[in-house]
Amino acid sequence: MRKFLCAVILLVLCASGIAESPKEVISKTVLLEDSEEQAKRVGALSGANPEELIALLNKWKEGGIFIVENADGTKVAVTLDEDKDAEDKQTARRLDTGAVFGRVVAADITTAETDSTLRLAMKSVLDLAELSSPDLKRRLQAIETMGSEQDPERLPALLAWQAKETHSRAKRAIQEAIALIQLKDESDDVKIAACKTLGELGSIPSQDFLKTTAKEANEAGKAALVTAANGALKDIAGHVTFVNTAGTAFRGLSLGSILLVVAIGLAITFGLMGVINMAHGEMIAIGAYTTYVVQCVFGPGLELSPFGINIKLPGMNATDWLYDSYFIIALPLSFLAAALGGLALERGIIRFLYRRPLESLLATWGVSLVLQQLFRLTFGANNVQVSSPSWLSGNWTVNDVLFGWNRVFVIVFAIAIVWGVTMLLKKTPLGLLIRAVMQNRQMAACMGVRTERVNMLTFALGSGLAGLAGAFISQIGNVGPSLGQLYIVDSFMTVVVGGVGNIIGTVISALGIGLLDQSLQQILGNPVLGKILVLAGIILFLQWKPAGLFVTKSRSLES
Amino acid sequence: MNKRTKIELAIVAVIAVILIFVLPALNASGAVSNFTINVWGKYLCYAILAISVDLLWGYTGLLSLGQALFFALGGYMMGMHLMRMIGDLGQYKKPIPDFLVFLGWEQLPSFWVPFSSFAFSMLMVIVLPAIVATAFGYLAFRSRIKGVYFSILTQALTYGAALMFFRNDMLLGGNNGFTDFKFLLGADVRDAGTQRGLFIASAIVLIAVYGFCRWLTTTKFGLVQRAVRDSETRVLFSGYAAANYKLFVFVVCSVIAGIAGALYVPQVGIINPSEMQPDKSLEIIVWVAVGGRGTLLGPVIGAVAINALKSWATRAYPDLWLIILGGLFILVVLFMPKGIVGLPAQIRGFFAKRKSTETPAAAQPSPTAP
Numbered sequence: 001m002r003k004f005l006c007a008v009i010l011l012v013l014c015a016s017g018i019a020e021s022p023k024e025v026i027s028k029t030v031l032l033e034d035s036e037e038q039a040k041r042v043g044a045l046s047g048a049n050p051e052e053l054i055a056l057l058n059k060w061k062e063g064g065i066f067i068v069e070n071a072d073g074t075k076v077a078v079t080l081d082e083d084k085d086a087e088d089k090q091t092a093r094r095l096d097t098g099a100v101f102g103r104v105v106a107a108d109i110t111t112a113e114t115d116s117t118l119r120l121a122m123k124s125v126l127d128l129a130e131l132s133s134p135d136l137k138r139r140l141q142a143i144e145t146m147g148s149e150q151d152p153e154r155l156p157a158l159l160a161w162q163a164k165e166t167h168s169r170a171k172r173a174i175q176e177a178i179a180l181i182q183l184k185d186e187s188d189d190v191k192i193a194a195c196k197t198l199g200e201l202g203s204i205p206s207q208d209f210l211k212t213t214a215k216e217a218n219e220a221g222k223a224a225l226v227t228a229a230n231g232a233l234k235d236i237a238g239h240v241t242f243v244n245t246a247g248t249a250f251r252g253l254s255l256g257s258i259l260l261v262v263a264i265g266l267a268i269t270f271g272l273m274g275v276i277n278m279a280h281g282e283m284i285a286i287g288a289y290t291t292y293v294v295q296c297v298f299g300p301g302l303e304l305s306p307f308g309i310n311i312k313l314p315g316m317n318a319t320d321w322l323y324d325s326y327f328i329i330a331l332p333l334s335f336l337a338a339a340l341g342g343l344a345l346e347r348g349i350i351r352f353l354y355r356r357p358l359e360s361l362l363a364t365w366g367v368s369l370v371l372q373q374l375f376r377l378t379f380g381a382n383n384v385q386v387s388s389p390s391w392l393s394g395n396w397t398v399n400d401v402l403f404g405w406n407r408v409f410v411i412v413f414a415i416a417i418v419w420g421v422t423m424l425l426k427k428t429p430l431g432l433l434i435r436a437v438m439q440n441r442q443m444a445a446c447m448g449v450r451t452e453r454v455n456m457l458t459f460a461l462g463s464g465l466a467g468l469a470g471a472f473i474s475q476i477g478n479v480g481p482s483l484g485q486l487y488i489v490d491s492f493m494t495v496v497v498g499g500v501g502n503i504i505g506t507v508i509s510a511l512g513i514g515l516l517d518q519s520l521q522q523i524l525g526n527p528v529l530g531k532i533l534v535l536a537g538i539i540l541f542l543q544w545k546p547a548g549l550f551v552t553k554s555r556s557l558e559s
Numbered sequence: 560m561n562k563r564t565k566i567e568l569a570i571v572a573v574i575a576v577i578l579i580f581v582l583p584a585l586n587a588s589g590a591v592s593n594f595t596i597n598v599w600g601k602y603l604c605y606a607i608l609a610i611s612v613d614l615l616w617g618y619t620g621l622l623s624l625g626q627a628l629f630f631a632l633g634g635y636m637m638g639m640h641l642m643r644m645i646g647d648l649g650q651y652k653k654p655i656p657d658f659l660v661f662l663g664w665e666q667l668p669s670f671w672v673p674f675s676s677f678a679f680s681m682l683m684v685i686v687l688p689a690i691v692a693t694a695f696g697y698l699a700f701r702s703r704i705k706g707v708y709f710s711i712l713t714q715a716l717t718y719g720a721a722l723m724f725f726r727n728d729m730l731l732g733g734n735n736g737f738t739d740f741k742f743l744l745g746a747d748v749r750d751a752g753t754q755r756g757l758f759i760a761s762a763i764v765l766i767a768v769y770g771f772c773r774w775l776t777t778t779k780f781g782l783v784q785r786a787v788r789d790s791e792t793r794v795l796f797s798g799y800a801a802a803n804y805k806l807f808v809f810v811v812c813s814v815i816a817g818i819a820g821a822l823y824v825p826q827v828g829i830i831n832p833s834e835m836q837p838d839k840s841l842e843i844i845v846w847v848a849v850g851g852r853g854t855l856l857g858p859v860i861g862a863v864a865i866n867a868l869k870s871w872a873t874r875a876y877p878d879l880w881l882i883i884l885g886g887l888f889i890l891v892v893l894f895m896p897k898g899i900v901g902l903p904a905q906i907r908g909f910f911a912k913r914k915s916t917e918t919p920a921a922a923q924p925s926p927t928a929p
Contacts, residue, residue, distance in 0.1 A: 276710075363893065366887070367885065369884055370885035377878060489837065496712075532719045536719065
């Protein structure tokens with residue numbers, strides 16, 4: 001019976017021990033004299049709420065916990081508030097309850113000391129606490145730091161956490177960190193195994209450590225280890241090549257998508273209508289500036305003074321999600337603004353020049369000059385700042401390859417636009433009319449198609465798509481008065497290579513040019529040289545296929 | 560020779576006398592300022608360039624956006640010679656151009672060496688544009704790239720070349736190009752006498768180019784050239800190798816543009832890659848369109864008029880200059896398809912039409928095919 005009672009009491013004690021908050025445990029532990037016992041108790045704390053634990057232990061380590069005596073001689077652990085008065089007195093609060101103890105002078109009371117045994121215990125608890133942080137980023141960083149410090153004392157904490165970790169990225173990081181620490185192990189076998197793991201993981205940051213290991217092993221004459229380390233380095237180099245290739249492919253794809261979004265509007269106006277719109281670039285700029293204006297309206301407002309006229313747009317001063325949603329509003333508005341611009345251009349100028357394509361090139365160049373200068377006068381000669389909404393500014397890292405959200409978004413968006421345009425051309429009455437007019441204007445007119453109206457709508461559509469492209473470019477590049485000029489040559493090239501009047505051709509040529517451009521950049525290490533080679537490549541390509549990738553077959557002589 | 564041609568030749572003769580003899584004499588006596596001579600020398604180079612564009616566009620129907628490239632190439636060849644003539648008077652007091660010293664060169668790169676010779680440089684002014692034009696033209700015309708496609712391709716060529724010249728490792732001065740010229744044929748470039756000499760040279764070349772083009776367009780070759788412009792397919796069916804005609808004109812025009820560039824550089828004292836950007840080519844086309852294409856006097860008038868307007872407007876309304884230029888261009892393309900030279904005929908036609916129909920509604924000029 002006595003035994004049973006004892007067991008019950010022990011159990012209760014244990015239970016209460018577990019139920020005690022870290023604060024209470026520490027406020028008791030601080031008072032103990034024996035550092036071994038203190039270390040034991042601190043060690044037992046692991047598993048408690050990591051945030052609180054980290055804060056408390058760090059405070060203790062840095063000498064932020066003090067010991068004061070009650071009137072009856074019992075000791076109490078306190079912390080001090082930051083409210084020093086003229087007599088250097090501060091408010092002391094009990095660590096366990098938070099109740100005010102009284103006002104004391106910091107210099108007069110005892111600081112809770114820590115010795116090496118205790119600090120070691122604290123460190124392992126802290127490590128584990130960092131590892132168990134619910135925030136993935138913090139966890140990853142803790143793991144990474146531990147790996148790069150190669151401190152064998154941290155191995156137990158990592159091993160302990162490895163079993164509990166569930167997130168795949170963190171798991172991989174732990175494996176990497178453990179292997180890195182094991183590189184410092186006494187036994188060669190462990191080292192060789194660690195090398196192998198690192199090689200298999202393709203761990204890019206471990207290259208320097210592996211090189212050191214190989215060098216040391218070489219000096220010590222351990223052939224097996226040298227082979228293992230070099231093998232791992234080779235594996236990693238292979239992985240680096242893969243990462244670079246994948247990164248290039250991704251960048252090429254996203255560049256191709258931008259080209260595609262820019263060129264698809266052109267493919268419609270130039271390809272389907274045969275109109276050379278040199279002001280297409282400025283339609284892009286209209287879209288980009290519309291995005292800017294919408295952003296300013298959601299933010300602090302905007303003041304413009306073109307030609308001495310003051311225009312003041314009130315701002316909504318929106319924050320958080322409301323501000324982030326400006327882009328959703330900006331997309332349709334960019335389309336509309338550019339489409340209206342295109343409509344005006346078609347009605348005002350281009351409709352007089354359908355029979356003179358070369359002259360439409362010249363007149364629209366005049367328009368482009370005028371528009372550029374208008375942008376400059378309205379928004380200033382410098383680039384304006386368009387900030388990405390937060391949901392577009394992050395990135396994913398998959399297997400060390402970085403995928404920026406904005407670029408992923410552009411790719412997805414390009415797919416959506418191509419799909420939309422194809423559907424519009426193939427499945428809607430307007431699409432039917434557009435194709436009819438494109439194939440044979442006179443015949444279509446004879447059949448009662450109002451070709452004038454179709455021209456107008458087609459041109460507005462093409463320009464609107466350019467405006468959408470502008471909204472995207474504002475998320476990726478600079479927005480300035482000469483934004484359009486950057487893309488105009490490239491987008492004409494894209495359409496010509498793809499074959500005029502063919503959407504699929506434009507898609508293939510845009511992606512091809514984008515990939516080629518980025519690959520050449522990667523290989524030559526020089527963006528300008530890559531671009532020049534791409535231009536030369538296009539000229540040579542047209543030798544092989546003068547009418548582009550996909551030729552619209554026609555019996556007309558002057559096609 | 561009909562009456563019109565006679566009148567035109569008489570006008571040209573008068574202009575030639577004024578440019579080659581009267582203006583330089585007035586300048587030497589102090590009646591015309593050095594600044595005026597310098598500015599007009601520049602206009603004359605532009606006029607030569609404009610004639611070359613017109614020979615391509617107005618007479619052969621090839622709207623090339625690459626003429627600025629050939630102009631700049633000629634300019635660069637001249638610039639290289641002028642850079643060599645600086646000798647060791649540069650900032651670094653080294654026998655090689657400053658920017659090469661800056662890039663860490665101790666000796667002259669081998670391709671720079673022959674440019675010490677004036678004769679070689681002048682040869683290159685002609686040969687280099689011709690080589691580039693032959694290579695590009697052969698490729699383009701062989702695969703029957705024409706119309707708008709030709710324009711876009713020449714634009715790409717110019718764009719690519721500009722990108723290349725912007726690079727420092729081309730060893731052609733990168734962004735800054737060449738400047739700070741000192742001597743040309745032993746004379747100080749900035750000296751009023753040298754500038755007058757360059758002005759006279761530009762005037763002589765302009766008149767010579769005009770004469771050459773006038774002669775070329777009256778030959779059988781000129782007839783085929785215009786036939787290609789009006790209907791290339793018919794020319795092909797008649798058994799002419801249209802591509803060869805086009806290639807020849809393209810090369811000739813590139814050489815003319817190169818010579819204009821070579822005369823231009825010592826007069827303005829600088830050449831850099833911004834001279835060969837696609838925009839510049841389009842600007843030349845504006846001159847020709849405004850002056851009147853398909854005539855030989857038109858481009859000259861257009862080049863001088865627009866540049867004079869530019870000099871004035873960039874000072875008087877610096878913000879509005881581009882709007883003026885763009886607007887002018889739109890108006891000319893829409894309402895004056897024959898340019899300034901065609902204006903009297905257009906006005907006559909307008910009144911004649913008005914008289915015959917009595918309907919003012921038909922006031923708009925009818926669009927004519929290019």
